[in-house]
Amino acid sequence: METHISCLFPEILAIIFSYLDVKDKGRVAQVCTAWRDASYHKSVWRGVEAKLHLRRANPSLFPSLQSRGIKKVQILSLRRSLSYVIQGMPRIENLNLCGCFNLTDNGLGHAFVQDLPSLRVLNLSLCKQIGDASLGRIARHLKGLEVLELGGCSNISNAGLLLVAWGLQRLKSLNLRSCRHVSDVGIGHLAGVTHGTAKGCLALEKLTLQDCQKLSDLSLKHVAKGLGGLQVLNLSFCGGISDAGMVHLARMSRLGSLNLRSCDNISDAGVMHLAAGSPRLWGLDLSFCDKIGDQSLAHVAQGLDRLRSLSLCSCRVSDDGVDRMVRQMHRLTTLNIGQCVRITDKGLELIAEHLTQLTGIDLYGCTKITKRGLERITRLPCLKVLNLGLWQMTDGDRVR
Template identity: 30%
Template sequence: MGAVCSRKRDQSADVDGFHRGVSGRYCKSGSSKWLETTFTRPVLQIQREKRKCPSLLELCTYKIREDIDNYGSFSMLPRDLSQQIFNELVNSQRLTDVTLEAFRDCALEDLHLRDYPGVNDNWMDVISSQGSSLLSVDLSGSDITDPGLIYLNNCMNLQDLNLNYCDRISDCGMKNISGLSKLRSLTFRRNNAITAQGMIALSGLVNLLKLDLEKCPGIHGGLIHIKGMTKLESLSIKWCNCITDADMKPLSGLTNLTSLQVSCSKVTDFGITYLKGLQRLSVLNLEGCPVTASCFDSLSALASLSYLNLSRCNLSDDGCEKLSNLVNLKVLNLGFNDITDACLIHLKGLTNLESLNLDSCRIGDDGLVHLTGLQNLKCLELSDTDVGSNGLRHLSGLHKLESINLSFTVVTDGGLRKLSGLSSLKSLNLDARQITDAGLAALTSLTGLTHLDLFGARITDSGTNYLRNLKNLRSLEICGGGLTDAGVKNIKDLSSLSLLNLSQNYNLTDKTLEMISGLTGLISLNVSNSRITSAGLRHLKPLKNLRSLSLESCKVTANDIRKLQSASLPNLVNFRPE
């Protein structure tokens, strides 16, 4: 949201043989609970929280981290203590192939090294030395290769293995994990080297509950090898454009399946017929698949179906009357389809709906009358439709509504008054040029709002007066309007804000940064395309929680921000210019 005045969205989470010889009280089942901490944050924060006394464990791990080169082994420590030290070294980026050696034979349970730099096959010997204690390993984004996976054969109790974005692993590597029969979760996202032949190795993993093969384009024909995974509850093969109707047949016997992601594949209505017997299936994502309204014949047999994504499926009104059979749906996404107001009449009976997405559909005011009975609706997406002010009157009785997106609609200031009674509303997106200060005036009663997006609206200094009552706002975007420093005075007391986007307001100066310096809860700040200079950066020093800062097209350099980061903003991890 930096350098443009308007936006159009197009929508679609890792010394050998050391002799311990320690007494029983230091055994691996020992506990460090006596240190009275759960250690849920990096120790680095200890010195910054001057009002809080650090725990004994925090002090110990911080000291060890600073002197890590002085330690040869932690294997004599209780497992949970050595686990905390390991986690701290990862969080602080102090773990290397040299310091890793200190954790040999520590019987650690969790090694989460997602996107950690330098992880390769040389690390696997120490990882495997954790033996039967190791339960979870995340090596996502690493340089692990097929031979490196051989080491995992020593970890027979491994339950969770994450190898996302490990593009140096091929079918040969799959063979090396075939014996991990206790695996419950296996993820292999974005791998071009795995084929149907390699998936033979998965056939013995009969205890798997979750299998993720997102963006693995070579697995067509390989799903036959998972038909024996009768315990499987979650399967993702989305963004695999090789998947066809034939690949759906092996899934028909996976009767414990509750979640299936098949988006952006070649599956048609015929392929969906194989899913009829999956009576526990509650989540089904078919986004971008070439299905038609005929698929509703099969989907209506799925009694537990509560989430259905049919976005970008080229659906039309023809045949959509069968939508009315899906009475248990809570989430329905029909966005980016060729449906009109005539289709919405078939939603009247879906009274369990809590979320409805009609983004970029050919609907207008008349269709919204069919939504009046959806009293459980909490989230409504109407972006880029022909909905205008008259249609909003049909939403006035939906008192459970918490989120409405009206961006790129033809709603005007007058129409916003019809939303004034929606006391549960927390999120409102009004990304539209025709919204002005008068529209903001209509929102003053919505005191529960936590997110307000006015990106592209024509808001001036006078309009910001109406924001003063919205004390619960956590996210505010006013971009491309006519704000000056005078308007920011009405924002500076919104102490709950964690995200503030004031980009594209060219007349804002360093005075703006001075006024918002009291918003110490800010995590993200964007004042791009303004008159901010390097001199104004000093006002940001109190914003210790700031993680993202964007000052593009300002008189500020990347070096200026780095100096501020080093001296005063330790949590800042993302900034522009960079």
């Protein structure tokens, strides 16, 4: 005997509806009363992020979101007061305001007027009018915050980081990309080395300092001293750090991923320091560091053989460097050597012979490789991603 879907228990319907995308979840609610009731079960909407354009008053909006158990909200455009959101969802856990250019310190201040213990993730990236006053409000009322995204908030200064270090003791991830006023002093606040002012964000596990041009090796000394639990550190485009700073980072036993892309003052000597003391690194990005050469690959093989991801795009490495490295790097799954113009088919053959766990390799701009080398690479048993970019084979079997 066949059973029609309308005869299913609401709990079964809710399980089915949970596999639908967000638009279809809303559509099934319009079919009939039974489906509407089933589709509003909180299990259907678990983990869903509501994406909202806040243009005019909608009294039913937030009660509807709360009845479905939605606690993640992304504001795509903000033409109403932020306090409208906070008052409507007092138990919100994740608030994404990325790109809300019209959000100001005054507007955020009016919204955060009381404690919000449930809020764990706040994204203010590219909110360019946000400054230190907002960080004061956040530090005072969002003490349970674990993730704070401030990328592109160019008005943030060291004073704001002092407030963060004072109030956000549970912070695990902080993004300060392109915060141009942040200097060694601010990093000292975060690391708790400024005695008598703030304890610091000592629970940090991920710190992004990309394109913070005022940082020097002193910042890395602060990080190594106070942020011993750090696992991911992004220093890309920080031109003020040098090989001397790598001595400090080498002491960080929990550091797993380090991004040094386009750090012009990092050379083979810096990699030597890392290899001497950071054997737990699983990811290292040295792309566009033009002082990195074959000697770095020898250091990697000697001391960083736990690496699973290595990026060397546009570095001065050759087949000789590959030969020094590959025999020790059996855990490597991702290798990016795009624009390494000294790599030839010999290097690819060495990679294919020894790096048998590779799942992805970037060869974009490697102009000296030919069809012969590529055929060897494509035989790797685990390979899923091969990036050649726009380079095409010619009749002469050479990539140009």
